[in-house]
Amino acid sequence: MQPVYEVHKLSKYYGRIRALDHLDLALAPGKLVGLLGPNGSGKTTLIKIGAGLLTPDQGSVLIGGMAPGPATKAIVSYLPDRMALPTEMTTKDVVSMYSDFFADFDRVKAQEMLRDLHLSDSQRIGSMSKGTQEKVQLCLVMSRAAKLYLLDEPLGGVDPAAREYILSTILRNYSEDSAVLFSTHLISDIEKVLDEVAILRQGKLLLHDSVDHLRQEKGMSVDEFFKEVFRC
Amino acid sequence: MLTKLLKYEYRATARFLLPLYLGVLFLIMLNVIFMRLGNSFAAFSGTPLYTAGIAILTVLCVLGFWAIFVISLVIAVQRFYGLLGMRGYLMFSLPVTADQLIASKLICSVSWFFAALLLGNVFFRMLDLPVTEGDMIIAPTFEAWFSFFLLCVALLAMLCCAFLFFYFCIALGGQWPQNRLLATVVCYFVITFVLQILMMILMFAIGFFTFTFMLPDQPAVSAAATGFFSNLTSGQIINLFTLFFILLFAVGDVILWLLTRHYLTKKLNLA
């Protein structure tokens, strides 16, 4: 089966710093993959390249078999690690905007999710708290029927109740032909949710394995393994 | 997709610009009413209220125009600058090409500017200034309107060039995401300077070449050139020059567009 997100010898440099160093990674459809690694290991860079916001310096990137461009953006749903919605718009406005530009956006689902999280339709995004803004962004991203979901730290700034809601939303959205790449620090929270983990270190791929296999081989949870590998 | 982008561009810019434009239009109307009143009622035109009123309104109108031009330009530049900032995270995630993004911003910016020029035109008409010898009047002939049309096209091409130049500087400045503002400003000044130097060299070279080598050595060429030009009417000469400028700006537009697009696609680096 064709991988949804495939990078080959991918490199990205910022001056002397190698954010990504000849990275090889392939994500198969129907998999929930955790992207783990310490700060600065290249997680956000890898995700932004998949979203088409950064161009690689070396190597190839294929999403659904295509090079990054408008066609891949139509099948990729990207959740940035920061608030990126226009602050002058209201929730209703952004829902309309997403609906306008993305053919796979499910307006009804988005409105349901917003309701579940008690988010008002008519509130201006600029006047919302950070946590609320992130929830709105998440609802929009998860209401798309994309082939590749790129979630950059989706659980970071959100309270534990919302975190659970977010995880169960991701699980409910599961589809056999889409892949979810999920970068996070909160490994113990999400270990049960993941099929596979990809661990980055200084821009290189340390490990890409299924969670079960990793636990079996190392005899410890992914969280424990991570702590051991990246012990300070 | 382009129409959708345009919809959102206009919606966002109209929030600020429409009230401004309507405000200036209102000032113009006031001005016109005042003037017409003055023209119709001679008694009124002599009053200090009239003279003071006209003076104030005229100044306000002029200020209003300055405001429109400056603010339209600032907003246009700011919206494109924002494209490579936080706004870019959303805009570059949309399934649109860089061409469509550039086009939507350019069309919106140029159209607001053009609208300001039209407003200015209305203002001057309304001023009802007496016609003097030096003024150009558009005679109600086809040639005249055609020349006017060409001038408008040249103006549009020039506006596009101006805005695309800003866009290019912004796109180039985006190559230094950590110091984007500084990089953009530096690019602007450096490129302007370089272009000016190049222009001067080009002018010198053309002039030097033409007058030193071409004309004296080739009397036939110079004769043909002068002959060609003397056979044309003044209108046709104007059209010719206008066409030349259209071509010049069009080439500039294309080059700037391609360069801007290059930095928004092959070299995109959103911080």
Added chain:
Amino acid sequence: MNWNITAGRPVYVQLIEQLELAIVTGEYPPGSRIPAVRELAAEAGVNPNTMQRALQDLESRGLLQSQRTSGRIVSANQDTLHTLRVQRAEVYVADFLRQMHKLGYTQEETLELLQKATFPTVSNTKEES
């Protein structure tokens, strides 16, 4: 259904156990339909593929039956339920005895305790909860 997945043991093993429990205690009585994989996975907070594995294990043992378009139903008959019940009970008893032994109790002392203890009925389980 209350799921309690802990770290330290393979997730799918825990899922199988807890699904078995749900079937045995009648939370999903024989003949009833269980929710879709996605739904169960979201409820339990686990990966859908892992949940699928657990469900397939139960299917292969005859506890669940997959109906092509309409999900899965509990197909356990009384015999299988009984076996399951016994198995679970034996596990609990073994655990309990092991813990008592750790505390230092002998078999006789344990039996004595058990004789004195009150077996939960409907009324006093209600009180406790």
